[in-house]
Amino acid sequence: METKYRCNCPFTSALDVLGDKWMLVIIKQMLLENKETFKDFTESDEAIATNILSSKLKQLEEYGLVTKSKLPNNKKSIYYHLTDKALDLTPVILELGIWSDKHLREAHPTIVDDDGMQLLRTDKAEFGRVIEGKYREKLAAIMAISH
Amino acid sequence: METKYRCNCPFTSALDVLGDKWMLVIIKQMLLENKETFKDFTESDEAIATNILSSKLKQLEEYGLVTKSKLPNNKKSIYYHLTDKALDLTPVILELGIWSDKHLREAHPTIVDDDGMQLLRTDKAEFGRVIEGKYREKLAAIMAISH
DNA sequence: ACTTTTGCTTGCATAATACAAGTAATAACG
DNA sequence: CGTTATTACTTGTATTATGCAAGCAAAAGT
Structure with a gap:
């Protein structure tokens, strides 16, 4: 894969990497929903x-957004996790959620509205700290036992 | 057009609307680069x-992110502008820019780094206020004379 | 041993995007 | 007034991205 950047605009360049149907969704699933394995x-x-x-996970790896590891007690499953570069996308994802919460409910009324969304609405920074903290904890645990 | 939302996740739903190669790029062009007409x-x-x-502008209109108007002294050009719903995407775009600034320069060294980027880096909130303020000013001027 | 699970790949269908050309309605110019 | 240029598109075709179904090898479970 060799990314063709459309131009020198930083905003457009970010979208050259992330602007498709799946990249940010997969990152969100890892960050917020504990998805780790192919099956997940x-x-x-x-x-x-x-x-x-399969192809998106490969791209994410090539971009340095995702790394793989195996756990010693499980030779079958491959664990995918986010790098710091990907964790720095947390604000982007949160802002998308905030916008969605505010503007998409009319067209799509079944969008979830749980405690998490309420926290995101009322204290975005805290929401960000909480999920990033949780993710880093989990990551540390996995890294400690993976090889 | 009838958007198929993949699920009830607010983050994914935002990407059902915005997650492609062009939607956010066009919004960025209007917001930051004064693009108004088809030719622009x-x-x-x-x-x-x-x-x-053409098809993306239609989609943006259908989503309520863009409206059109004509100016009385020009029967040829159609002026496209952002709605409040689209202006609320400013934080998403800024966060994409910040991420790009921090992480994409290595792979793509020619990304611009001007006064604007420096302000974005050092004072995101101020950057947001400035560009949104400027946009609203321009918009008010156009609205005042359009029919 | 046999079956199931996991992490993929392959083949084919459809949808999104790209490129080139053409068109109708203005507007500008001689 | 007639010709040319501009603007906002559409149409046709090629290429790429995504979707769906099936298959497959290695590991795990029974």
């Missing part, structure tokens, strides 16, 4: 096809 | 094809 992703609500998932 | 867009660095531009 295939079972998610978004129902990504396995060939797309 | 075709002449931009991103070099969008006219058929894509």
